[in-house]
Amino acid sequence: MTHYLRRVWSIRVAFILMLTLVQAGCGPGKRHYNFVNPYPGTRSLAVVPFLNQSGSGAVDTIAVTDEFYTQLQQIDGFEVMPVNRVLSTFLRQGINNISNPGDALALADLLKVDAVIVGSITRYDPYFPPCIGMAIQVYARDRKGADAPRIDPAKLSLAARPFELESNSQMWPRAMVVRIFDANLKKTQKRIKKYEKLHGEEENPLSWKKYTTSRKYLSFVSHEIIGELLAQERDRLRSSKQGD
16 A cells, blocks of 8 residues: 555655656747747736627637747746736726726736736637637837838737827837638638648648637737737847848
8 A cells, every 4th residue: 555655755756856857948849939028138028818709609719819828938038927916916906997098008017027918809700710809909008219120001000909109109019919810711721731830749631620729729829920020020130130
């Protein structure tokens, strides 16, 4: 009996150690991640709980926010504040919501992070084939000497989500993405297959379809949007260096 208990205890210890390594970023998700921090040093970020502007009552906004946070915090050089800590700050400070760019920048000061990410779910149909839309804006705390972001005028009509753009360009988001991902479209399926090759473990031509289930599809959508946000910031930093 004693030998049996020791064996069970050893298995539990090994399991806890494995979970610790995965959570610390030593698991397969960390090894396969393909994004790079565009900044020379570490950047601290916070993700504000997303808004539901989809018209669907089936959206779990905290679950969507958590998935976006999970994807973001896997990037080396990013220190991302857990969503529950952001919510705790809301409760402690009596904050009901973040409703404009000024609120977002004030929250960045309060949390002492370099930038806050605000977002909204603009479309939500999790059933196969899923279709999810998001609008994401990044507000940087350090506005000193910041260039006005190069935002496509064609997107201005969509910029009311999550916040409308203000006339003062210094209050504009550092980066912004407004996208709808429809898994029924071949171009989206092509992106899912690429994502599956980077993150999947199975050698199966149909294994990409597992990323069309609701939670895994959220991972894919978050990954794609984060990639676009990083690309915008890389372009901005490159343009700033060329202008010096």
